[in-house]
Amino acid sequence: MNARTEPAEAETEPETPARPPLIREFLLVAGLFLVYKFGRRLATGHTGEAFHNARRVWHLERTAHLPHENAVQSALLHGDTLVHLANTYYATVHFPATLAFLVWLYVRRPAHYVWARRVLAVVTTAALVLPFTFPLAPPRMLTWTGLTDTARVYGPSVYGPPSSDHLSNQFAAMPSLHFGWALMVAIGLIAATRSRWRWLWLLHPLVTLLVIVGTANHYWLDSIVATAMLGAALALIHPPRRTVSTAGRGAGRPVTREPVLVGAGR
Numbered sequence: 001m002n003a004r005t006e007p008a009e010a011e012t013e014p015e016t017p018a019r020p021p022l023i024r025e026f027l028l029v030a031g032l033f034l035v036y037k038f039g040r041r042l043a044t045g046h047t048g049e050a051f052h053n054a055r056r057v058w059h060l061e062r063t064a065h066l067p068h069e070n071a072v073q074s075a076l077l078h079g080d081t082l083v084h085l086a087n088t089y090y091a092t093v094h095f096p097a098t099l100a101f102l103v104w105l106y107v108r109r110p111a112h113y114v115w116a117r118r119v120l121a122v123v124t125t126a127a128l129v130l131p132f133t134f135p136l137a138p139p140r141m142l143t144w145t146g147l148t149d150t151a152r153v154y155g156p157s158v159y160g161p162p163s164s165d166h167l168s169n170q171f172a173a174m175p176s177l178h179f180g181w182a183l184m185v186a187i188g189l190i191a192a193t194r195s196r197w198r199w200l201w202l203l204h205p206l207v208t209l210l211v212i213v214g215t216a217n218h219y220w221l222d223s224i225v226a227t228a229m230l231g232a233a234l235a236l237i238h239p240p241r242r243t244v245s246t247a248g249r250g251a252g253r254p255v256t257r258e259p260v261l262v263g264a265g266r
Contacts, residue, residue: 019110025117029102032121033095035128046135050171054137057174057219058145066221069139070146072214080154086211087151091158094178097204101185105192111240112192116184122233123180127226131172138173140216147216176218180226182208187230191239 105113151157
């Protein structure tokens with residue numbers, strides 16, 4: 001009997017997941033932004049406590065020997081152009097960059113999109129709790145620190161006087177979702193791409209950190225708390241796994257699996 005070599009059995013890999021329904025995702029993402037924008041408005045009316053907590057945060061940072069926020073702001077104030085650019089970055093990059101990130105993932109990396117959207121939803125929802133339990137005045141309101149409200153002095157500014165600002169809660173400085181979202185954008189793009197240059201996306205959260213601190217909109221601790229919350233969300237919601245098929249039509253091509261929620265059944 002002639003020996004016959006059986007073909008190697010190809011690994012079975014799941015197909016790249018289809019994109020979620022566009023209308024549903026539009027409503028989900030729009031809801032996420034609205035919850036972020038208006039949810040913190042519900043935690044207003046704690047002005048005295050917010051300033052008391054601000055003193056506690058400031059002194060805690062000094063006890064922990066964190067750098068003074070004044071040092072970053074002093075670097076920005078060397079020229080009107082630089083501080084104006086920082087204020088513009090703070091006012092205009094936060095939402096559009098996050099939205100562009102989600103749109104790109106939706107079109108090019110559907111599984112990563114689902115993962116990133118889940119992580120952002122968890123972090124944003126968790127962040128809404130802190131203004132109720134720990135209202136915090138931003139450093140730009142603490143005249144005794146020597147910091148300048150750069151947006152008010154140099155423009156552009158996204159906030160009006162706290163007493164008449166009915167569109168935002170200015171006493172919800174912690175955590176900094178400006179930084180938390182920027183860090184997630186960088187992590188998401190690093191996870192979803194394979195370019196050797198992908199690590200440069202970390203410049204986005206780095207610049208964001210320097211901007212939010214230098215413009216006196218946030219303390220260092222706001223970003224540290226945001227990072228811890230993002231880390232917890234990333235530990236709970238795993239990114240899609242990439243594997244390589246060894247045979248068949250998709251040989252040599254990375255295959256993306258759906259994101260995994262820790263503890264969920266398989």
